[in-house]
Each structure stands twice: as structure tokens, then as C-alpha cells.
Amino acid sequence: MSNKQSELEKLGWNERFERLAALQGESIETVARVAAVDRDQLLLLNDTGTFRAKLSGSYLHHHRRPEELPCVGDWVCVEKGLNDDFGLIHTVLDRRTSLCRKAVGGVNESQMIAANIDYVIVVQSCHYDFNLNRLERYLVMIMEGGATPCVLLTKTDLVEPDVLTAQLSQIRAAGITAPVLPLSNMTGEGIDELKRNLLPGMTYCFVGSSGVGKSTIINELIGGGSLETQGLSATGEGKHTTVRRELILLGNGALVIDNPGMREFGIIGVENGIGRSFVDIEALASSCRYRDCTHTSEPGCAVLDALSAGEVDEEHYKNYTKLKAESEFYQMSYAEKRKKDRDFGKYIKSVKNDLRGE
Numbered sequence: 001m002s003n004k005q006s007e008l009e010k011l012g013w014n015e016r017f018e019r020l021a022a023l024q025g026e027s028i029e030t031v032a033r034v035a036a037v038d039r040d041q042l043l044l045l046n047d048t049g050t051f052r053a054k055l056s057g058s059y060l061h062h063h064r065r066p067e068e069l070p071c072v073g074d075w076v077c078v079e080k081g082l083n084d085d086f087g088l089i090h091t092v093l094d095r096r097t098s099l100c101r102k103a104v105g106g107v108n109e110s111q112m113i114a115a116n117i118d119y120v121i122v123v124q125s126c127h128y129d130f131n132l133n134r135l136e137r138y139l140v141m142i143m144e145g146g147a148t149p150c151v152l153l154t155k156t157d158l159v160e161p162d163v164l165t166a167q168l169s170q171i172r173a174a175g176i177t178a179p180v181l182p183l184s185n186m187t188g189e190g191i192d193e194l195k196r197n198l199l200p201g202m203t204y205c206f207v208g209s210s211g212v213g214k215s216t217i218i219n220e221l222i223g224g225g226s227l228e229t230q231g232l233s234a235t236g237e238g239k240h241t242t243v244r245r246e247l248i249l250l251g252n253g254a255l256v257i258d259n260p261g262m263r264e265f266g267i268i269g270v271e272n273g274i275g276r277s278f279v280d281i282e283a284l285a286s287s288c289r290y291r292d293c294t295h296t297s298e299p300g301c302a303v304l305d306a307l308s309a310g311e312v313d314e315e316h317y318k319n320y321t322k323l324k325a326e327s328e329f330y331q332m333s334y335a336e337k338r339k340k341d342r343d344f345g346k347y348i349k350s351v352k353n354d355l356r357g358e
């Protein structure tokens, strides 16, 4: 393996991207990872360090949809002469995973937040913030983007052990098998285990409501020794701006993406369960000919009838079927997860023991 290659692997590069680049006739010499995006300016990272870049005119001309523009975590191919201030990006390699904020239930809006994340860590505080429905919505959206979810329950120092135990059993009863780690930034419980679980070359991000402790955790992780977290100053149009780097390489080799959009990820529509925001469609569904009607092609479907009569908005209908498909996909994995119940039971027991200090 070339030196260049092993340096890039520290930034999350792997064989899959290698093949993608080769397919597009790109040499490994041109690749870099997006560390931040600031309007038309990007901060890139490769084996030589951090540098600035812009999208080539041709790329902009051929890629107009918002999701085609590079976001933090993307791998791009870039041309930069020794004396150039900016590199010119001409290719964005296909994303392996993505985190996309989107609306469900009527509003048509979506925003690419980050790309090529391996693990998304959903942070909820077990003190007031805990909400199973919200957790499920986060997990669905994460899995839809292809990343692996994990859950952190923070502020365990603020609740009685039985409150935490009840929350863990609620999570288990909902069929969620993502790893759940109770943690306290105050007592330090769970911090070491979290650190042990962050693997070199893997990309992580933390999502969750404001105030649950994400900054405190990330600061703790960075405090453990981070390489180059500062941004890069750039002079453009007479202004001097600093672009804050959002892709952070931790001392242990793991990568963390920390950006404001990410923190609010999923906020749009996340509280809307199917029953609430799609009551109109659910009501129609009760008059469908078949009880298990999927409202996509069946004869005698009251929803499709209402759609063609213009009584139900097309976009609203699309969102409904989409969310329904997602939750069915999610339900499917429930069955498999049941099998793991026994293991989870053991886990709960060990957590209880930990809490008792055994």
C-alpha cells in the first residue's frame, strides 16, 4: 500500500472509494475529503493537510440539484497547482452513506447534512429529554441514509437508577437493538466505554436536541488529543473569514463530524407520527376494499380514489407512502431483533449491576 493511500485511510478513505475513483479515471493523487463548506468555498483535507477549494464551473453547470453539491464528509477529486490559492473540484465521489434532513407530512424540503458517516450517535438525556417516538424517527432516518445508529443516554447522574432501567426496557420493548450506552459527563460514567468504541478511520457524528450534552462529549473527546481542529483563514473579496473545520480527527484516529445542521438533524417533522400528520389518509384507508391495502395499486383503494379525484394532495400522499414503507422496513427488523432479546436481557442486568457498583 502506498504511503499516500495509508494517509488517506486515516481520513476514512477505503477500497470502495478507490474503485469509484478508478472508474471515473481519477488518480488517488487528486482526492481529498471535505472538512467544511462555507457558501461557495470548501475546506478540504488530504495527506498534505487542509486547503481551500471551489467547485469548477463545469461541475456547477452539470450538477444543479442541492444534494449534488458536496457536503462535509464527501470525497472529491480536485486539481490544484502549486501556486493556486484554491483547488478546483471537478468530481464528487458517490456517497457511501448520507445524513439528509427532510420533511415528512406535506412540506417538500430536504437538505444534505453530511456524507460518508459510519456511525450516527443519537444523544438523548434521560433527564426530561427521553422520548421513544423521537428516538425511533431518528433511527429510521439514519438507517435510511445507510449509517449505523447508536444511542447515548446522557445525564444519568440526574436520575434514579430505576428511571434509567425503565428507559432501557422501553427501548428494548420497542425492538430497538442499536447499542445503548448510558453516560454522564459529570461522573464520567460511560465516557471510557464511548472512547473505546470509537474506531480509527471511522466517521461519527452526534445528533440530538439542544442541551443534552453533545458539546460536552465532543470537547471531552477532543481534549483527549485532537489533531488540527482549527479552521483555515481565507481572504476573499476583501474579507477575511475563518472557516471552522467540521471534520475532526481525534487523537485515537476516529473522525467526528460536528456541524450545526447536524445537531438539529431530523427536527423537521420528527415529532409527527404516521397517525398524527396523516389522519386524513388513515381515515380514508379504513374504506379500502382490502384490509391490508398498501394504497399503491389495489383495486377499490379509497386513498387512490381520493388522490385521482384531487381530494388528497399528491405530495402529501407520497410522503405518506414513504413514511409507511420506512416504518414497515423498520418493523421487519423487529422480528430479527426479538431473537436478541435474551442478550439484551443480560445487558440490562449488567447495567443494573454497574449501577449498583457490583
Ligand SMILES: Nc1nc2c(ncn2[C@@H]2O[C@H](COP(=O)(O)OP(=O)(O)OP(=O)(O)O)[C@@H](O)[C@H]2O)c(=O)[nH]1
Residues within 6 Å of the ligand: 154, 155, 156, 157, 158, 183, 184, 185, 186, 208, 209, 210, 211, 212, 213, 214, 215, 216, 217, 263
Ligand atoms: N448533570 C449533567 N449535566 C450535563 C451532562 N452533560 C452535559 N451537561 C450540562 O448540560 C448543559 C448542556 O450541555 P451541552 O454539551 O452544551 O449540550 P449540547 O447538546 O451540546 O447542546 P447544543 O450545543 O445546544 O446542541 C451544560 O450546562 C452541561 O454542563 C451530564 O452528563 N450531567
Ligand SMILES: [Zn+2]
Residues within 6 Å of the ligand: 285, 288, 289, 293, 294, 295, 296, 298, 300, 301, 302, 303, 304
Ligand atoms: Zn388503499
